[in-house]
Amino acid sequence: MSEPLDKLVREARSELGTREVQGVDWNAVDAALFDRIAKERRAERGSFPSIRLRTWHFASVALAGAAIIAVALGQPHRPISVPGTHPNHDESANARQDESAGTIVNTEGDGPVLVDGASVSRGTSLRLGNVLEPRGANVTVERPGKLTMILERGSRVRVTQVVGTLVLALEQGAVEARVVPVASGQAFALDIQDARVAVHGTHFRVARTGARVAVDLSEGVVSIGRVLEVGAMRAPLVTAPAHAEFVATDVAGTLTVTHEPSALRAPAVIRSAAPTTVVATLPPQRPRTETAPTRSVSPEAGADRPETHAGKAAPPAAEPRSDADVEGELANAVRACMAERPHAENVTIVVSTTLLLDLNADGSVRAARFEPPVALDVNECATKSIYKTHFGHGGMAAIPVDFTN
Amino acid sequence: MSEEEALVARAAAGDGAAFRQLYEKHRAQVARIVYRMLGTRSELEDVIQEVFVQVYKSLKDFRGQAKFGTWLHRITINVVLMQRRSARSRPVFVSAAPEEKVVADAKVRPDENAERRERVRAFGRLLDQLADKKRIVFVLHELEGLAPSEIAKIVGAPVLTVRTRLFYARRELEAMLANEPSLASLGVSFSKAPAAGEAS
Numbered sequence: 038m039s040e041p042l043d044k045l046v047r048e049a050r051s052e053l054g055t056r057e058v059q060g061v062d063w064n065a066v067d068a069a070l071f072d073r074i075a076k077e078r079r080a081e082r083g084s085f086p087s088i089r090l091r092t093w094h095f096a097s098v099a100l101a102g103a104a105i106i107a108v109a110l111g112q113p114h115r116p117i118s119v120p121g122t123h124p125n126h127d128e129s130a131n132a133r134q135d136e137s138a139g140t141i142v143n144t145e146g147d148g149p150v151l152v153d154g155a156s157v158s159r160g161t162s163l164r165l166g167n168v169l170e171p172r173g174a175n176v177t178v179e180r181p182g183k184l185t186m187i188l189e190r191g192s193r194v195r196v197t198q199v200v201g202t203l204v205l206a207l208e209q210g211a212v213e214a215r216v217v218p219v220a221s222g223q224a225f226a227l228d229i230q231d232a233r234v235a236v237h238g239t240h241f242r243v244a245r246t247g248a249r250v251a252v253d254l255s256e257g258v259v260s261i262g263r264v265l266e267v268g269a270m271r272a273p274l275v276t277a278p279a280h281a282e283f284v285a286t287d288v289a290g291t292l293t294v295t296h297e298p299s300a301l302r303a304p305a306v307i308r309s310a311a312p313t314t315v316v317a318t319l320p321p322q323r324p325r326t327e328t329a330p331t332r333s334v335s336p337e338a339g340a341d342r343p344e345t346h347a348g349k350a351a352p353p354a355a356e357p358r359s360d361a362d363v364e365g366e367l368a369n370a371v372r373a374c375m376a377e378r379p380h381a382e383n384v385t386i387v388v389s390t391t392l393l394l395d396l397n398a399d400g401s402v403r404a405a406r407f408e409p410p411v412a413l414d415v416n417e418c419a420t421k422s423i424y425k426t427h428f429g430h431g432g433m434a435a436i437p438v439d440f441t442n
Numbered sequence: 443m444s445e446e447e448a449l450v451a452r453a454a455a456g457d458g459a460a461f462r463q464l465y466e467k468h469r470a471q472v473a474r475i476v477y478r479m480l481g482t483r484s485e486l487e488d489v490i491q492e493v494f495v496q497v498y499k500s501l502k503d504f505r506g507q508a509k510f511g512t513w514l515h516r517i518t519i520n521v522v523l524m525q526r527r528s529a530r531s532r533p534v535f536v537s538a539a540p541e542e543k544v545v546a547d548a549k550v551r552p553d554e555n556a557e558r559r560e561r562v563r564a565f566g567r568l569l570d571q572l573a574d575k576k577r578i579v580f581v582l583h584e585l586e587g588l589a590p591s592e593i594a595k596i597v598g599a600p601v602l603t604v605r606t607r608l609f610y611a612r613r614e615l616e617a618m619l620a621n622e623p624s625l626a627s628l629g630v631s632f633s634k635a636p637a638a639g640e641a642s
Contacts, residue, residue, distance in 0.1 A: 038612050041619060045565045046584050052562045053585065054477035061473055061487060070465070070491045074498050263455065289451050377505065413598040417507050 138163040138196040138203055139180035146190055148173010168195045168208075184225050186214035187305055189244075194227075202226050202235070211244030213305050216257070230285035233264040239277065240304055245285065252281040255304040258370050258422070260377075263288050274373055276422050277366075360429050364436045367392065367426055374418035375411070375440045388440040392423070393433070400428035407438075450510050454501045461501070465494050468511075472518050478581045479522040481570035493521045508595055515588070516596045519578055526574065568618045576611035579604050 038046070141150065141161045149156045151170040152163065163169060163178065170193045179185045180203060188194060192210020196203075205212065206228045216225045216236050226235040227243050229250050234243050239257025243250060252261065254277045261275055261283065275281055280300040283292040375388055390411055395404040405423045407416065428434060452460035469490065476489045496517050504513055569577055578597060582588045583604075590608070594601045 039616055039619075042612065042616055045561060045619075048558055049562050049565050049569075050585050050587075052559070053566055054474045056559075057477045057483045057486060058470055058473040060483075061490070063469070066469075066487050066491055069487075070494050071462075073491065073495050074461075077495065077499060378503075413595065414507060 136165075136199045137180070138165065138167070138199045138205075139178040139184070139186070141176055142179045142185075143177035144171070144174040145177075146171075146174030148190065150174055150176050163196055165196050165199045168193060182217060184214050184216040186212055188212055197228065198226075204228060207243060207245055209245060211242060213240075213242035215240045228264055231263055232283065232285040232288045233260070233262060235260045241277075242302060242304070248285045250283055250285050252279075253302040253304070254279040254281070255301060257366060258373050260373075261288060261292060274370070274377070274418070274421070276370060276425065360434075363426055363428055364434065367422060368436050368438045370422035371411075371415070371419045371438045372440045374415045377418065378412065378415065385441065388438070390438050392419075392436040392438055394423070394428075394436070396428055396431045396434060398431040400430060402426055402428075446510055447506065450501070450504065450506070454504060461498060464497075464510075468514055469494070472514065475515070475518050475581065475586060476522055478566075478569070478585055479519070479577065480525065481566050485525060489521060489525050492525070493518050496521055512592055512595050515582070515592075519596060523574060564622055568615055568622055571618060572611055572614060576607045576614065579607045580611040580615070583608055 140163070141157065141159055144150055144159065149172045151157065151172060152161060152167050154168075154170075169176070169178075169188060171188050171190050173190055175190055176188045177185065178188065184203070189211045192212065193208040194210075194212060195206040195208060197206050198204035202225065204226045212227060214225060214236070216239050224236055226233050229243070229245050230248060232250065234241070234250075234252055236257065236259045239259055240255045241257070241259055242253045245251075252259065252275075254275060256277045258274050258276050261281055275294055276296075278298055278301050279294050279296050280302070281292060281294045284290075371392060375386075378386075388411065390407045390409055393406050393408055394402050397403045402424050405420075410416075411419075446464075449460050449464055453464050472493050473486065473490050476493065477483065477486055480486065480489065493514075497514065500517065504510070508516075569581065572580065575597070579590075579593055582593045582596065583590060588596075590601050590604045593604045597604065599607075
């Protein structure tokens with residue numbers, strides 16, 4: 038830079054805009070700003086019913102047939118009163134709210150299994166609002182094609198959402214689930230007071246002791262964070278294998294994550310109704326590094342945990358994952374990053390890209406790029422998963438990633 | 443978690459007092475950048491307001507992947523660019539910004555401060571002639587002191603691209619210096635100015 042320009046820049050650095058900023062009428066800006074924010078808040082609150090109505094309107098088209106069949110078969114019909122909507126909307130919305138959260142497909146133990154205080158057996162379907170309490174037995178619940186989960190004896194969960202993401206409130210005990218990956222959004226979420234553990238497709242276990250929560254993630258990606266007013270989350274992603282702990286009332290301040298395989302509880306064998314779909318996934322043995330913006334803990338810190346895992350289960354036998362599994366997980370992680378991006382409610386975002394990987398001889402990732410490129414924040418988010426991935430081969434890998442919100 | 447991170451988390455969770463603290467902490471900096479980018483005083487307050495409305499609306503989606511300051515810069519730049527685009531589509535009134543006009547009156551000998559202010563305003567006009575992308579990196583780097591790597595995050599471009607834009611911005615400004623009448627007329631005192639105590 039020439040001397041004259043350099044001097045001009047130095048002068049401008051201290052003076053350009055300084056007087057103008059001093060002349061800003063902050064009282065006027067404050068008043069106008071907070072007035073607009075108040076209007077935004079009112080608009081946000083006012084928009085929820087209309088968004089819900091739009092969803093139901095869409096649902097009424099998709100599920101009209103199902104609703105009619107349900108009525109014809111004499112299924113319980115509880116009208117939902119929505120002012121200003123056509124009766125068909127009520128029926129379809131009702132049909133969706135009546136959607137099963139899953140069916141009890143297996144019990145292990147002799148004690149009773151209660152749903153809303155009444156003893157039930159295999160074949161019982163869970164509905165919105167049901168409280169499931171396996172008093173003396175482990176219970177396996179299956180939502181065909183979506184997830185299979187084990188509720189451990191002594192647990193209590195309440196079904197709080199069945200449409201879209203299945204959401205259970207874990208009131209006590211532990212849930213371990215195997216969730217089929219979804220293209221976008223969250224397939225399953227567990228709420229523990231103010232906190233939510235949401236999954237996009239994974240094998241994980243969540244256990245609570247009072248407000249203390251432990252998450253063992255043997256596969257995939259979960260978000261762990263606070264449930265906001267609108268059910269959205271502002272949460273870091275945690276990739277497998279991982280053991281995370283937090284206090285439900287203060288996730289951000291207490292969340293710790295370790296990727297040491299030794300800290301991870303061995304995943305249970307989750308048997309679905311169909312004997313061919315038994316799953317038992319084992320964590321890779323390679324130590325991982327921190328991914329989420331959280332404090333790291335050493336495996337030795339187990340004394341303070343709700344449960345101490347060291348020695349609880351024998352180290353699982355190493356079972357190498359196939360490259361297809363690895364690629365699938367990576368694609369899911371990228372989709373999860375895309376899903377976390379802010380977007381307007383009424384905008385559909387479609388992304389089609391390919392993740393091109395340059396692999397070292399040992400299967401670790403040397404370089405990665407998206408073709409075509411993706412947004413910077415997706416890049417940053419995906420990087421965490423990409424560079425921790427290990428393939429069974431060197432060379433190149435190309436992983437197509439398609440995403441629709 | 444730093445104090446600011448805690449403040450951001452509280453604001454994101456809907457704590458209005460935390461949002462106000464963030465606003466009061468950063469508003470002057472935002473105002474300065476907005477002015478340096480816009481080059482005009484007339485819409486400064488509206489744009490500041492718009493920046494913080496966008497911050498309020500987007501805060502719940504801020505996941506802490508970047509520093510809050512970087513994220514705030516990014517929003518500021520985006521709002522300024524939107525403002526400039528919409529301004530371009532509006533009719534231009536010749537008398538809209540009389541304070542931008544610099545009338546070099548050879549008969550009036552300004553004092554040193556006034557002369558410096560004149561130079562700074564003239565420099566602002568030069569900046570305004572740069573293309574948006576170059577002006578952004580120049581202002582953020584040369585005037586705001588941000589590192590190219592941070593600017594790269596703000597503008598969503600590789601660091602190399604930021605450096606390239608910076609290079610061309612400087613080069614264009616050098617060329618413009620010679621053609622800016624007010625700076626050309628100030629050129630003599632401009633070059634003499636560094637000598638302390640020298641009579642002008």
